[in-house]
Amino acid sequence: MRKSLKRLALVLAVMLGGAVSQAWDWTSYCENLDGNHWLVKAGIGYGYALGKFKYSYDVLGMKQEFSYKGAAVGLAIPVQGEFLLSKIPLGITLNARPLFGKTGGWKATSIAVMAGANYHVAPGPDWLDLYAGLEMGMYYTSAKWEVLGYDGKAGGAGFAFGAHIGTTFMFSKHIGLNLEVGYPTYGSASVAFAF
Numbered sequence: 001m002r003k004s005l006k007r008l009a010l011v012l013a014v015m016l017g018g019a020v021s022q023a024w025d026w027t028s029y030c031e032n033l034d035g036n037h038w039l040v041k042a043g044i045g046y047g048y049a050l051g052k053f054k055y056s057y058d059v060l061g062m063k064q065e066f067s068y069k070g071a072a073v074g075l076a077i078p079v080q081g082e083f084l085l086s087k088i089p090l091g092i093t094l095n096a097r098p099l100f101g102k103t104g105g106w107k108a109t110s111i112a113v114m115a116g117a118n119y120h121v122a123p124g125p126d127w128l129d130l131y132a133g134l135e136m137g138m139y140y141t142s143a144k145w146e147v148l149g150y151d152g153k154a155g156g157a158g159f160a161f162g163a164h165i166g167t168t169f170m171f172s173k174h175i176g177l178n179l180e181v182g183y184p185t186y187g188s189a190s191v192a193f194a195f
Contacts (some may be wrong), residue, residue, distance in 0.1 A: 024184045029089050031126035032170035039082040039091065039168075041178050045188025046131070047076030049110030050158060051141040066155040072108030072141060074101020077186050080177040082118060089120035093135060097185060103143055112160045127170045135162040160184065168192050 028034070049072040080095035092115075099110040114133025123130055142155035164182025171177070176192040 006041060015022040025124075027089060028122050029084065029120050030122040030129040030168075030170060032176070033084065033120070033129055033168075033194060034036050036173065037084055037086070038195050039084060039167075040193045040195075041078070041080045041190040043176055043178065043188050043190025045076040045078055045097050045180075045185045045190075046074070047078075047097065047101075047185035047188075048073050049108065049112065049139060049141050049184060050100065050160070051103050051108060051110070051143060051156060056075065063069075068166075070103040072099060072101040072103040072143070074099060074108070076188065078180075078185055078188050080147070080190075084120075089122075091118040091131070091133075092116075092122065093118060093133065095135065106143040106145040108141055108143040110139055110141040112162075113137050114160055114162060116162065118166075127176075129167075129170060129176075131167075131170040132164070132165045136160065168193065 003029070034038070051070045051072055074095055075094055076099045078095060078097045080093055082091040082093045084091045094115050097112045097114070100174070101108055114135040114137030118133035119130040120129055120131040122128070137160050138157060139160040140155065140157040142153065144151070144153045162182060162184055164180050164185070166178060166180035168178045170174045170192070174194050176194070178190040178192045181187045182192070
């Protein structure tokens with residue numbers, strides 16, 4: 001009896017998956033994005049930034065150097081502009097992601113500027129857009145700390161990459177709500193403007 005229920009559940013799941021996939025349009029944007037060429041998103045999130053720090057200080061007249069590799073985790077403010085291609089549902093993106101967080105006991109500030117692409121699919125409703133994307137670029141991270149009354153600061157730059165999946169609820173032809181999860185921004189919520 002239990003095996004029969006499992007088989008029935010599996011058959012129903014396959015049928016449901018097939019029906020859903022047939023409803024999706026894998027080769028276009030959702031209806032509310034058709035006719036728009038630009039999608040601009042700005043919001044808040046929680047993210048990650050690399051840090052490669054080098055600094056030097058004097059101890060009794062002798063110069064000491066120290067290097068540190070770490071990560072800053074904290075508030076991210078993603079801002080993205082995306083140009084939507086007309087022939088295929090591919091958007092070319094450029095984004096900036098300031099981040100304010102901590103790396104160990106240090107306060108860190110980071111900025112990443114990246115370019116990439118998102119592939120969009122339309123799962124059926126006129127107002128729902130799903131996408132997945134990749135991006136790459138550069139970051140700069142700086143950190144400040146205070147130990148035993150001494151202030152210090154350091155910074156470093158490097159290569160950044162990202163991957164994400166997201167959805168945009170387009171309430172009209174021009175405005176919507178975007179939710180995204182991925183790396184290095186773990187999650188974000190943004191207002192989306194299409195024009």
